Each structure stands twice: as structure tokens, then as C-alpha cells.
Amino acid sequence: MSTPVNISLTVNGEMVSRNVTPRETLADFLRISLELTGTHMGCEMGVCGACLVLLDGQVVHSCLMFAVQAGGSVVETIEGLTERAVIADIQDAFHQRNALQCGFCTPGMLMTAYALLSRPGIPSRDDIRDALSGNYCRCTGYESIVDAIETVARRRVLAGRQLEEAGA
Numbered sequence: 001m002s003t004p005v006n007i008s009l010t011v012n013g014e015m016v017s018r019n020v021t022p023r024e025t026l027a028d029f030l031r032i033s034l035e036l037t038g039t040h041m042g043c044e045m046g047v048c049g050a051c052l053v054l055l056d057g058q059v060v061h062s063c064l065m066f067a068v069q070a071g072g073s074v075v076e077t078i079e080g081l082t083e084r085a086v087i088a089d090i091q092d093a094f095h096q097r098n099a100l101q102c103g104f105c106t107p108g109m110l111m112t113a114y115a116l117l118s119r120p121g122i123p124s125r126d127d128i129r130d131a132l133s134g135n136y137c138r139c140t141g142y143e144s145i146v147d148a149i150e151t152v153a154r155r156r157v158l159a160g161r162q163l164e165e166a167g168a
Contacts, residue, residue, distance in 0.1 A: 007071035011036070012080030020067040026060075027051045029067035030077060038078035038107045042136070049108035049135030053077050059115045061134075078107035087114050089155065093148040101139030108135050113149045122153045 004019035011034060018033050027044075030036045030053065039062055042050035046061040053062045054076040081087045090113050094100050099109075109132065116123055116131040123131070128146045137145065 005068050007068055009070050009072060010074045012076055012083065022066065022068055024067045025063055026053070026055075026065040026067050026070050026075070027062035029070075030062060030075070036077045036079050038082075040104055040107060042104070047134075047136065048105070049112065050105055052108040052111040052135070054081075054111065054115070059111055059134075078110060081110070081114055090114065090117070090148070090152050093152045093155075094145070097144045097148040097151065099140055099144040099148040101137070105135060105137045105139075109137070109145055113152070116149065117153055117156065122157050123149075125150060 002021045002023060004021055006017060006019050008015065008017040010016070011030070016034065018029070020029055020033070027039055027041055030039045031041070039053055040050035041063060042048035044051075044063045046064040049061070051061055051063040052059050054060075054074075055062075055065070055070060056073050082091075087110055090110055094106065094110070100106055112131055112135055116128065125146055128149050129142070132142065132145065132149075
């Protein structure tokens, strides 16, 4: 049996310190140790995107990382983005465009959308599809997801222009 290793990291803005086994994945650590079950486990091979989280600002497959590799890092899960309300407009657009369906892939899709929309400008539909290429959805056919992300991108750029014109 492996000797536990103590790791410290920041998860959703909170410093966390726990003992983990060297083979424990980041996904299992988040789901089991921290009870953050929005990070879903699908393929466990880094193909489906259900386990996506932000690690130091980059989208990563938490099923492919060991928890010990995340020591000293900043991790943000779907719960963290939701609590900070930084994806409320994306969630609303997913709802309005019927991009949710069963919901299993949705947290990973939202993580991808958040990362993509954090970049400046309006991504093209091809850019959105490319960003979503690491996410697998069995229900929607992706068009409604692409529509939702494109809608949010346009609204955010328009809102930014309106703020600039108002002198804010």
C-alpha cells in the first residue's frame, strides 16, 4: 500500500491541505475528498471532457492528473465558477438554447466555454467547435452549444462597447 502524501492547494479560492495516495487522481480527490461532484467522471482517459477543471488558469482533464501533481496550484471547479457567478450568462444561454439535455457533459462544456470566452474578441463558430473538440456530448449534436457560446461572446462584446460609450 502506498504511503499518503500531504498536499496543499487552493480550490475555489480556499486553501486546502489533505493526505492523498500517490495514485489518487485529481478528479477523485475533488469528488471524494472535497465532495465537489460537479467534476464528472466519464471515460477516465481524457477523451470526454466531463472531468475538466481549471488548473492555474488552464483547462485540464482532472482524470489524467494525480492529485499530488496539483500541489501548490490553484484549482477551480464548476462549483467555484458558479459561486463566483462568472458563468451565469453562459449557463443562461445554455438554458435558452437548449444546450443542456442530460447535463452530464455540461460542467466540462461550461469550463471550456469559460476558458474560450476569457480570451479577447468573438470566437468564430469554427474556433468554438475547435475548443469543444475535447468535450463529448451524446445528446445535443453540439449546434445548440455552439449557438449558446457564440451568443454569450457577442453579448459580452456588445456590453463592453456600451460600457466604453458610457465612459465607464
